[in-house]
Amino acid sequence: MTDIGGCLRDVAGLLVTAVAETVAGLEISPEDRAVVKLAAAYAEQIDDADPAERADVLEKLGPRLLAALDALGATPKARAAAKGGGARAGGGKLAAIRAAR
Known part of the structure; x- marks a missing residue:
């Protein structure tokens, strides 16, 4: 728990915790530390x-x-782009509809 604005909040539910956990799983080069x-x-x-x-x-x-996170490769979109795919690897129903046109 952490005290934010006079209210106790579970640290696990904070975005800053999620961002830290996400970044910990990435290989960050020194020039990306600012991001x-x-x-x-x-x-x-x-x-x-x-x-x-x-x-x-x-x-x-x-959005910022x-x-x-996108610039760090920490989103599904960024990972798919790194693999040479679109936003979703399978494309889903929307991609199938678009392809049928």
Whole structure:
């Protein structure tokens, strides 16, 4: 548990924890450390946002956090692109519909 804004919160439920766990599983080169810190900062700002403003903060910083994780290769889209595929390896139903056109 951690104290954020006077409220105890389970650390396991925080974005900053999830980002740290995700990054720990990556091979990060020294030149990518700034992106790691940026992702952690975005996650921390989202976690620390006032509950009344959390939706707005998430709307503003969520895409930025996702872009940082994407740049690190830490999203399904980034992993698929690294393998030479699309956003989903199988493509799913939408890809099948598009291919049928």
